[in-house]
Amino acid sequence: MNTFKRKTILITGASSGIGAAMARQLADPSVTLLLTARSEEQLRARAAEAEMHGAEAHVFPQDLAQPGADATLHEAVTEAGFAPDVLVSNAGFGTLGRFESAPADTYAQMLTLNVTNLTGLARRCLPHMLGAEAGAGILHVASTAAHQPVPHFAVYAASKSYVLHFSQALWAEYRGRGVTVTCLSPGSTRTGFQARAGSEGVAFGPMESAEKVARVGLRALLAGRRVVVSGAGNKAGALGGRLAPRRPLLAVLEHAFRAVL
Numbered sequence: 001m002n003t004f005k006r007k008t009i010l011i012t013g014a015s016s017g018i019g020a021a022m023a024r025q026l027a028d029p030s031v032t033l034l035l036t037a038r039s040e041e042q043l044r045a046r047a048a049e050a051e052m053h054g055a056e057a058h059v060f061p062q063d064l065a066q067p068g069a070d071a072t073l074h075e076a077v078t079e080a081g082f083a084p085d086v087l088v089s090n091a092g093f094g095t096l097g098r099f100e101s102a103p104a105d106t107y108a109q110m111l112t113l114n115v116t117n118l119t120g121l122a123r124r125c126l127p128h129m130l131g132a133e134a135g136a137g138i139l140h141v142a143s144t145a146a147h148q149p150v151p152h153f154a155v156y157a158a159s160k161s162y163v164l165h166f167s168q169a170l171w172a173e174y175r176g177r178g179v180t181v182t183c184l185s186p187g188s189t190r191t192g193f194q195a196r197a198g199s200e201g202v203a204f205g206p207m208e209s210a211e212k213v214a215r216v217g218l219r220a221l222l223a224g225r226r227v228v229v230s231g232a233g234n235k236a237g238a239l240g241g242r243l244a245p246r247r248p249l250l251a252v253l254e255h256a257f258r259a260v261l
């Protein structure tokens with residue numbers, strides 16, 4: 001994949017899963033990759049892989065679930081002399097279970113990572129993108145969980161609904177101003193996400209690979225698409241989630257998710 005030529009690309013959650021797959025697919029001699037996540041060693045391994053394909057790659061270890069970490073990361077990137085033309089906000093996590101089963105602090109961290117710092121990074125990166133040459137853009141990673149409320153995944157699904165709606169509003173605001181904003185909704189994808197969410201073995205449909213989902217997202221960004229759902233079954237599920245009457249839909253989802261707790 002590369003019509004991201006000569007771009008400086010900041011990828012959050014680049015140490016593993018979908019973000020690491022995106023870094024692999026973007027790595028070529030014309031791009032500069034700025035990779036961030038908490039795990040410095042894994043980030044360095046991803047950067048070394050990218051450099052083997054000729055890319056320039058730099059790592060910026062950062063815990064983006066901490067308040068203000070968006071500013072800290074943006075400052076570090078700026079001080080190192082970089083200004084991203086493309087921002088891929090992919091870092092995120094969820095917790096499956098009854099609402100009362102996770103600590104309030106876990107939800108605060110989830111919302112800081114999935115919502116607040118994603119918003120802050122877009123805001124901080126946008127001014128440079130507006131003045132950049134063609135091809136500037138933002139790719140936000142949401143989820144099929146974004147397309148309807150999800151009992152027993154309530155905070156995560158709501159945080160991803162924010163990402164979906166925020167991204168679409170930005171798409172409309174900036175599409176005439178040279179910046180594309182695309183929202184990628186993966187369904188169940190084979191990554192470290194399930195272990196952290198406590199949802200191992202839970203998949204309402206076929207599991208996709210991180211490589212496939214990454215490719216779908218990057219192609220959609222290049223094509224200037226507003227929203228892309230990865231996978232035909234996931235597309236149908238997301239459409240159903242948007243159109244179905246809330247009461248019966250919530251009853252079905254509450255039952256289905258309670259059954260896998």
Ligand SMILES: NC(=O)c1ccc[n+]([C@@H]2O[C@H](COP(=O)([O-])OP(=O)(O)OC[C@H]3O[C@@H](n4cnc5c(N)ncnc54)[C@H](OP(=O)(O)O)[C@@H]3O)[C@@H](O)[C@H]2O)c1
Pocket residue numbers: 012013014015016017018019036037038039040042062063064065066090091092093094113141142143144185186187188189190191192193194196210
């Ligand atoms: N896998 C799925 O089934 C699925 C489905 C729908 C949506 N998604 C979304 O896809 C995105 C990528 O997840 P994935 O599936 O690739 O899972 P993953 O393999 O667990 O990757 C998550 C990435 O986010 C980073 N991250 C997590 N907490 C962080 C923090 N506090 N600060 C900074 N970075 C943090 C992780 O790195 P460190 O641990 O090194 O910090 C890792 O690089 C997420 O937004 C997720 O919600 C995944």
